[in-house]
Amino acid sequence: MAAEEAASGAPEGAGAQETLSNLLHEGRRFAPPAALAEAANVRADAYQASAADRLGFWAEQARRLHWDREWDQVLDWSGAPFARWFVGGRLNVAYNCVDRHVESGHGDQVALHFEGEPGDRRSVTYAELQREVCRAANALTELGVRAGDRVAIYMPMIPEAVVAMLACARIGAPHSVVFAAFSPGALRSRIDDAQAKVLITADGYHRRGSVVALKPNADEAVQAEGGAQSIEHVLVVRRSGQEVPWTTGRDVWWHEVTERQPDQHKAESFDSEHPLFILYTSGTTGKPKGILHTTGGYLTQVSYTHSAVFDLKPDSDVFWCTADIGWVTGHSYIVYGPLSNRATEVLYEGTPDTPNQGRFWENVDRYGVTILYTAPTAIRTFMKWGTEVPARYDLSSLRVLGSVGEPINPEAWMWYRENIGRGRCPIVDTWWQTETGGIMISPLPGVTSTKPGSAMRPLPGISAEVVDVDGNPVPNGAGGLLVLDQPWPSMLRGIWGDEERYRQTYWARFADQGYYFAGDGAKKDEDGDIWLLGRVDDIMLVSGHNISTTEVESALVSHPAVAEAAVVGAVDETTGQRIVAFVILRGGNEEVATLAEELKAHVAREIGPIAKPRQIQVVPELPKTRSGKIMRRLLKDVAEDRALGDTTTLTDASVMELISSKLPHATD
Ligand code: 6R9
Secondary structure, three states: OHHHHHOOOOOOOOOHHHHHHOOOOOOOOEOOOHHHHHOOOOOOHHHHHHHHOHHHHHHHHHOOOOOOEOOOEEEEOOOOOOOEEEEOOEEOHHHHHHHHHHHHHHOOOEEEEEEOOOOOEEEEEHHHHHHHHHHHHHHHHHOOOOOOOOEEEEOOOOHHHHHHHHHHHHHOOOEEEOOOOOOHHHHHHHHHHHOOOEEEEEOEEEEOOEEEEOHHHHHHHHOOOOOOOOOOEEEEEOOOOOOOOOOOOOEEEHHHHHHOOOOOOOOOOEEOOOEEEEEEEOOOOOOOEEEEEEOHHHHHHHHHHHHHHHOOOOOOOEEEEOOOOOOHHHHHHHHHHHHHOOOEEEEEOOOOOOOOOOHHHHHHHHHOOOEEEEOHHHHHHHHHHOOHHHHOOOOOOOOEEEEOOOOOOHHHHHHHHHHHOOOOOOEEEOEOOOOOOOOOEOOOOOOOOEOOOOOEOEOOOOOEEEEOOOOOEOOOOOEEEEEEOOOOOOOOOOEOOOHHHHHHHHHOOOOOOOOEEEEEEEEEOOOOOEEEEEEHHHOEEEOOEEEOHHHHHHHHHOOOOEEEEEEEEEEEOOOEEEEEEEEEEOOOOOOHHHHHHHHHHHHHHHOOHHHOOOEEEEOOOOOEEOOOOEOHHHHHHHHOOOOOOOOOOEOOOHHHHHHHHHOOOOOO
16 A cells, blocks of 8 residues: 555654654555546536636636626725625526526526435426415415525424525525534524524424424524524424324414415525525534525535536536535535536435445445545445445436535545545545635546645635635645635625624734635645645644644554544653554454554654654444534543543543443553
8 A cells, every 4th residue: 555655654743743744655546537528517627717817717617607686896904804705796596496497498407316314215307396485485474584684494314404495595584504403502593593483393203213303492592581582483394194293373384384485486686795694513612603605606615616516517407405404415416516507306305324334335326326426434434334235225316426524534435446446436524613614625536647635726716725823824834724815706704793702713814814714734745736734723733743633543544454543642751642543343353452552653654753643542332413423522621531521522422431331540
């Protein structure tokens, strides 16, 4: 393996940046398949064209959409860091995502193949979607929702969730989607912050073979005493069919109110900067931030990136993004990007292991999925389950594979390529954030020769840099902080109701240079390609060396005995921090005692002695957020023998008890 050949010890005493440059030399390259390159939506010349005239390039991308009135100015950055894109332009997002496809003769094309977890199925064409969105828009209007009013959406992954979002967009009512597995308290604080007028929810949904009730949580969030007071109506979709508590006057069945509406609705045009949605992101500390996105710039970038990065051909592709609509990935790459591009897509309600561990691959096989977009956490789970699971299915329809959410370890990247893509499909590792709205750094599947584990380059039209603490670009081969040094169309327009926090969080760190600070560490390799190294808060400082958790984790999972790894820096009197690793073993590796030593030696070989974990703890599970990101903060609490911090965003809080009980309180 090239990574092993190239591994050499980091020289003792090297500076922080030199140390980073010695980590993880990746020699493997995968050129795009010739047929894909030949017919690719975006070619190599887009990089030069966009660099020569960035605003002209974005204006050209905006013309992908239907504008009721064209803009007067592409970008107004005079109020930086508050951007205005396509100033003076007017459009309707729902019209762009639905009606115009019907008008161009594609009403019979399937927009959504819905796959319920129990196996119930329903395909919704663009013409049907148009009628449903119109009815829902009329229903919201009947309930008193006007342009500018906020609507909270607390729904499972069913077609009505997509319809609800589009109906809000159609009438200019910004939605705030709250992940259905969030608690009543989390829902309440988000409704309060946005002062939402209507809440759209469901009776319940299917998860891991059982029926989960949702309406009681919604009720608790908006109850008369101690609940969110801004809600006037709760609109309830019938999904699970279970009995629900009911508050007459406030609660309305979705089917009752939509069925009596006309299935036509005139889409009004809105200003390019009209708010489209608020999406709360928790971050590591403090109260959730309501990230605000607006209309024209957002839709332009998600539409362009969805077409460029996944090479979508609307007449032949079947796209499947496995995220939940509660996350930005679901907003941009289930709803707005794909539908604006007239994609046919899969919408799946459930989990990957219900009724068995082959469910994802069965879905790919059944619908002939050609483009799959998922997360490293899912890929590592599939690795644990073994290659024999996907091997049982016909995955020959696949042609492009995507990854998002966390750095993808080279080992997981290779596994994805070989076992899912069967060595034929380019992998696009896409870096972006709730705040960026759309993909920023990613290979282009018909252009880029990819490297396992690297997100490669900023997309045409996007500018990013890796800088040192003073804001100077680092040379190739060195590490630093990722910044975005030019505004982009789908950038957040602020934090809802908190202008100062917006400035402080993203723009204060490099105020002199005017850079957006993403909060991620990154390095540029010898070719200038970008490797994401995880959140800056997670980067460790050992004897004066900056060491990224991502790289030590990648070294650990490159050992055949390790399925998943999470690494943290714990306070240490002599070295500042010491590296503590938590690993999940692949089946059949029981000789834990000798393994710890072997893994330490393996990391030392792969990266260098400085990166060797002081402690290695075998654990049954890792703490993850509900969107699949490892919560290193909690592992750090364990490693530093401290009471655990806030665990409310964990998928499964009992995981922490298991881990805490296992860690010996000694250093070695
Ligand atoms: C889209 C999304 C954003 C944070 C981001 C970074 C991490 C996302 C990544 C990645 C490395 C990738 N992240 N994609 N890190 N490589 N391809 O996940 O948005 O939930 O706001 O998270 O996720 O740390 O800063 P969000």
